Amino acid sequence: MSDLPSSPVSCKSPRVTIVGAGRVGSTLAQRIAEKNLADVVLLDIVEGMPQGLALDLLEARGLELHNRQISGTNNYADTANSNIVVITAGFPRKPGMSRDDLLKINAKIVVEAAKNAIAHSPHAIFIVVTNPLDVMTYLTWQVTGLPRNQIMGMAGVLDSARFETFIALELGVLPADVKAMVLGSHGDLMVPLARYATVNGIPITELLDAEKIEQLVQRTRNGGAEIVELMHTGGAFFAPASATSLMVESILLNQSRLLPVAAYLQGEYGLNDVVIGVPCRLGCGGVESILELTLNDTEKAALQTSANSVSNNIKRAQEILSNIGDW
Ligand SMILES: NC(=O)C1=CN([C@@H]2O[C@H](COP(=O)(O)OP(=O)(O)OC[C@H]3O[C@@H](n4cnc5c(N)ncnc54)[C@H](O)[C@@H]3O)[C@@H](O)[C@H]2O)C=CC1
Ligand SMILES: O=C([O-])CC(=O)C(=O)O
Numbered sequence: 001m002s003d004l005p006s007s008p009v010s011c012k013s014p015r016v017t018i019v020g021a022g023r024v025g026s027t028l029a030q031r032i033a034e035k036n037l038a039d040v041v042l043l044d045i046v047e048g049m050p051q052g053l054a055l056d057l058l059e060a061r062g063l064e065l066h067n068r069q070i071s072g073t074n075n076y077a078d079t080a081n082s083n084i085v086v087i088t089a090g091f092p093r094k095p096g097m098s099r100d101d102l103l104k105i106n107a108k109i110v111v112e113a114a115k116n117a118i119a120h121s122p123h124a125i126f127i128v129v130t131n132p133l134d135v136m137t138y139l140t141w142q143v144t145g146l147p148r149n150q151i152m153g154m155a156g157v158l159d160s161a162r163f164e165t166f167i168a169l170e171l172g173v174l175p176a177d178v179k180a181m182v183l184g185s186h187g188d189l190m191v192p193l194a195r196y197a198t199v200n201g202i203p204i205t206e207l208l209d210a211e212k213i214e215q216l217v218q219r220t221r222n223g224g225a226e227i228v229e230l231m232h233t234g235g236a237f238f239a240p241a242s243a244t245s246l247m248v249e250s251i252l253l254n255q256s257r258l259l260p261v262a263a264y265l266q267g268e269y270g271l272n273d274v275v276i277g278v279p280c281r282l283g284c285g286g287v288e289s290i291l292e293l294t295l296n297d298t299e300k301a302a303l304q305t306s307a308n309s310v311s312n313n314i315k316r317a318q319e320i321l322s323n324i325g326d327w
Contacts, residue, residue, distance in 0.1 A: 013039045013068065013069070015038060015039045015084075016032055016084045016086065017040075017043060017085045018042050018043065018086045019043050020043075020113070021042040021053055021072065024241055024244070025088040025089075027237050032245055035245060036066045038248070039070070040057075042071070045089075076120050077120060079121060080121060081120070081121055083123075084125050084252070087126065087140065092131070094232075099131040100187065103132050103135060103320070107320055109130070110130050111321060125150045126140050127247055132186070132313060133155045134187075134262050137275045141264050149285055152282075152286065153186070154240070154247055155277055156278075157243035157259050157260060158240050159190055159260070162239070163182055166220060167197060173199055181193050183260055183278055183293075185307070185309060189302070246259070247261065258280070259279070261287060262276060263276075263278055265278065265290070269300075275314075276303070278291070
């Protein structure tokens with residue numbers, strides 16, 4: 001083949017680094033590559049594992065009809081100049097544990113991952129997945145020093161997809177026709193907004209009685225634990241990877257989707273200096289705006305309770321990190 005002069009159009013592919021090549025991380029790599037969104041770098045502390053996963057995914061490229069580069073590494077230098085860094089590194093919970101029980105063990109891992117990743121990709125947008133989600137997202141914002149639009153956590157898209165699934169199962173309708181928003185923290189105090197849930201525009205309050213809606217709300221709050229209890233070893237990863245890839249897609253393709261995202265608040269919803277799930281417009285700038293929905297008194301109180309719990313856990317995490325001299 002003979003080379004012709006290069007084109008003025010950039011052929012550079014966007015690059016997404018995934019720190020933590022476990023179940024969520026590796027499934028996310030597959031989703032991003034197979035949706036043809038970006039090249040992917042998988043990084044893990046376990047030697048050989050991300051390299052092996054990357055090779056396996058590369059060997060599927062011809063079959064899945066895409067040509068994205070996928071590499072595995074144990075070295076942050078190989079993640080340089082990523083457009084997006086997703087942090088999934090850390091431990092998943094076991095049956096009987098809450099997500100907050102992971103705070104101590106995962107805080108150190110996430111802080112280290114964020115510091116190392118930003119050193120090589122100073123302009124990246126960070127999406128945090130590791131639990132407890134809202135606290136880990138706050139720590140990432142704090143240690144990277146990035147503006148708040150570049151830091152976000154994935155939880156609301158997943159929790160909303162679960163709420164939508166349970167509504168669709170109850171009504172026997174197509175899940176894609178159900179639209180719902182779950183705000184607040186990613187834990188037992190999350191705030192599913194039943195009042196705003198619809199089936200193709202029809203409020204679910206017209207289709208289901210209050211007792212049934214409350215059952216679906218409770219199942220949503222317990223959605224992660226339901227899977228952890230069934231699986232015994234680790235938690236959900238297919239739907240979490242789909243939810244994260246949706247956020248990656250909205251950013252890379254500048255889609256401006258309005259999604260529930262864990263964001264750093266500065267007065268929105270009357271909340272300050274806390275990360276919590278709120279409706280955000282996601283585009284190439286990351287969190288481009290935060291929508292302040294009108295909430296009734298019950299919803300407002302639930303969001304405040306959720307935020308108070310996250311704030312207390314942020315303080316706990318900061319104390320733990322200063323005690324181990326990692327702050
Ligand atoms: N935000 C959400 O909605 C969801 C959050 N999660 C959370 O995501 C995290 C990952 O879950 P899974 O993938 O199922 O766990 P996993 O155990 O399959 O994978 C975690 C990976 O992190 C790696 N790791 C540990 N320390 C590291 C470090 N210092 N640097 C780089 N990599 C490191 C491990 O070697 C492992 O491969 C957990 O904390 C889990 O609770 C999971 C599902 C949904
Ligand atoms: O429940 C867990 O531990 C994992 C998670 O956050 C979820 O699936 O929502």
